[in-house]
Amino acid sequence: MIKLRTFVSFFSFFLLLSSGVYAQYDSTKVIIDSLGKKTIFNSSPRLRIGADISYPVRYLFTNEIKGFEVVADYRLKPNKWFIAAEGGYATGTQIDSVLNYTTQGPYIKVGADRILSCSNKRPNNIFYIGARYCYSSTSTTVNSYTIRSSYWPTLTESIPSESGSVHSLEGLMGVKVEIFKHFFMGWTAFIGIPISNNKPESFDNLFIPGLGFQHDPIFGFNYTLLFTIPSSGKK
Template sequence: MLKYITSILAFLVCSISVAQEDSEEITVVKEETAAVVKDTLLPGKDNYGLRIGLDLSKPIRMLLEKDYQGFEVVGDFRISKKFYLAAELGNETKTVDDDQLNFTTEGSYLKVGFDFNAYENWFGMQNSIFVGLRYGYSTHKQTLNSYRIYIDDTHLENPNNLEFAPGTEFSSLNAHWIEAVAGIKVELYTNIYLGFSLRLNRLISTKEPDNFQNLFIPGFNKVTTDNNVGAGFNYTISYSIPIYKKSKKKKEEEEEVE
C-alpha cells in the first residue's frame, strides 16, 4: 500500500513540475508576442537632418570650357514631411569673347530658399520630386580685356564715349534675382543621393559701372541687353547626415495603412 501511495505522489510531483514549465514557456511566449505587437504599434519615426554635397556640373563644365572655372556647394535641411530649407553657395570665373568685347567676370554667389517634395515616399525613404524657390545674390567684379568700337554697338549705351583702357577693372558689382527650381533626388546608397534640377531666373536688380553692363553674373549665368531672364541647371551628389528622428503623425500612419 505504501508503495502505491509513493508512486502516486511521485507522479503528481512530476506532473506539477511539467505543468509549471509549460506555464512558464507559455508566459514567455505571450510576453515576446506582446512585445512584438507593442513594437509594431509604436508610431514610425522619420529621419531629419542635413544633406550636403557638390554640384558636379561645374567641374564637367571646366573640362569642356577652357575659359570657365567654378564650384558650388549645395545643401538642404528637412523641416517637415514635405518641406526642406535649401541653399547653394558658389564661385565662378568666366571669360567672354565675342565680336566686340573680351571681358572676365569673377565673383561669388549665394542662393537661399525652400524645396517642396511632391513624391510620396515609403517609410524610411527620402527620395524627392521637388519644386522650389530661391533668392539669389551675387557680388563680383569685371575686367575689360579688350574691345572694338562699332557704331551699332549693342553692349554700350554710348560707344563714342568709351574711355576705358584694356585691363580696366570694375569692382563692387552685385545682382539680385529670383530663381524657380524643379528637380529630383534619388538615394543611390545609404545616405548618398544623386540629384538633378533645372533653374529659371528672373533678374530683379543689378549694380553695374557707368557706360558698361553686367553681361555675365556668377550664379545667374549670361545676361542680355533686352532680357532679364536666365536659365541653368545643376547635377549634384550629396550625403545626408541624420540629426534627429521625428514621430509620424497619426493621420500619416493611417494613410500608409490604407
C-alpha cells in the first residue's frame, strides 16, 4: 500500500503541473492563402514506432542487464494525448561471493502520455508525462549460492530455473525531439512500483524485466529512436 501511495503521489504531482502549462501546447496552424481559403494544418505526428537503444548503451558500462525493447505511440484527439506501448525481453544477472543468479523474460507495457509543453517554432518537439501498466514474466535460475559456517564445510548449491511474474505501475516524464523529418529522438526517466509479485517457489523476483533490479521504488531511464508513419497532415 505504501508503494502504491508513492506512485499515486508522484503521478498526481505531474498532473497538477500539466494543468498549469498545457496552454503552451498548440500544434494546430491555420494557413490563409491569397484567395482567403483557410487550411488547418496539424504538425503533430500520428503513429510512431521505434526502439529503445539504452540497453546496448548500458551494456558498455555494466554487463548485469541486457535486452531489447520496441516502442510505439499514437496521437489521439485532442492532440495533447498519446496512447503508448512498449514490449521487449530483458536479462539480469548478479554475481557476488554468496549468490549468482540470472532472471530473464519478456514484458509488455501499455498506457498513455500527456503533452505538457512544446516548442513554438517546432511543435513536434514535446515535453510530456505518462503512466504505464507493466506485466513481466520471469524465469530465474540460481546458478550457485554459498553457505559458510565456522562449524561445517562450505556448501555450494544451485537451484534449477523457476517461473514467476510481476505486475507493476510506472510513472514517467520525458522529451521527444524531431531530429530529421519523420525521425525522432526521445529521453525518458521513470519510476516503477511492483504491485503484485508472483514469486518462484524457491527464490524471489529480484530482477523485473522492463523495470530493473528490485529497489523501493525502482528508477530507470530510456533512450529511444522513433520513425513517424507519414500522413497527409491536413484537414
